[in-house]
Amino acid sequence: MGPAGFVAVIAGWVTTEVGRQPYTVYSLLRTADSVSPLDAPAVASSLVAFVVVYFAVFSLGAWYILRLMAHAPMTAEPGLEAGDAPIRTAGITPAPALDPDRAIGSDVEGR
């Protein structure tokens, strides 16, 4: 069932975008009247650039997550007070700050 959420979100998105055609603002502004005065090659090259960059960055991110998941769970998870490094409030666990052994590649090149 994992991907079902993604399928639902994307299907909903497609439905709204296709459903409101030929309008951008329903019954007020037509799509044909709201396009930017941009040359086609400008739009094409920026689209290609975004696709390439997003695929590269998301692939690397997914690869890192899978690498992290491949580690066995820690038996004694250290609390936040274990290190005195400042932590980010965004909810990212600064694992490598607390335990350098948990950084990806620490087995390759010790830090």
Place this chain on the structure above:
Amino acid sequence: MDLPTLWAFILAFAVFAYVVLDGFDLGIGILFPALQRGSERDQAMNSVAPVWDGNETWLVMGGGGLLAAFPLAYAIILPALYAPIIAMLLALIFRGVAFEFRWRDPAHQKFWDVSFAGGSVLAAFAQGVALGALLQGITVEGREYAGGWWDWLSPFSLLTGVSVVIGYALLGSTWLIMKTESTLQERAFRFAGLAGIGTIACIVAVSAATPFLEEAYYERWFAWPRVLFVAQVPLLVALVAAGLAFSLRRRHERLPFLLSLALFALSILGLGISVFPDVVPGRIGIHEAAAPEASLIFMLIGASILIPIILVYTGYSYWIFRGKVGHEGYH
């Protein structure tokens, strides 16, 4: 002061806040290749890690505010600056992810260092190019952008692109002086001296070229008796530049950063003198481009609640992370 003018000043403030705040953290990325691997780079990155993404708040506010307050200007400027803006956004992605991946993945740290430095340089350069492309005048027909997709590229926009990279390097190096100690600080003093000379040279070059781009700019600088007032800006730039040189020589730790901020404030004031009261320089005035009064009032209420909140939490986070950055681990 009427509403469009008030909004023009609010947006000018957002642009100033963005340029100086993201300016110093992009500056860290620009200096990165010149820092030694290991402790120096770690410290430099840690010194901006807690604040850099908050600094980009003001980019969102500047862009969103332009769309909401001056929709006509937004519709003309964004297509005109399409290529540099897309390049800036892509560059900011590479630089942003480097803050995390560099620490998570020490085995590929070199790669993420390149991503951080390259992204920072490209983002700064693209911002400068966008500024130059806007100043040199964009082709407008009726209420639409009517130029091509390479119009932004010119000797002047390349000059402003390089100028912004050098100016951000000055902000970054004076920030490092304030936040670090010993060898890294000593290195930052050297960079600040070089970047300071470069920044002053760039300010002189851009200021000398700008009045001749458009008749209106020339009038706004040299018309009598206006020249008596606006001539204070270059005089103040000279004073601040002298103060910067003095403070670097005397090894002040905070003063160089504050004087660099002053240099940027004066530069933006100078831009304002060239451009005001236009929002698309030389083409469209702020009153012509402004949204209906009801929208401006509605947004003003929102802005008067939100901007103080943003300023307070931003100030608080800078206060929490005050002082020297230290040597320890992940931010």
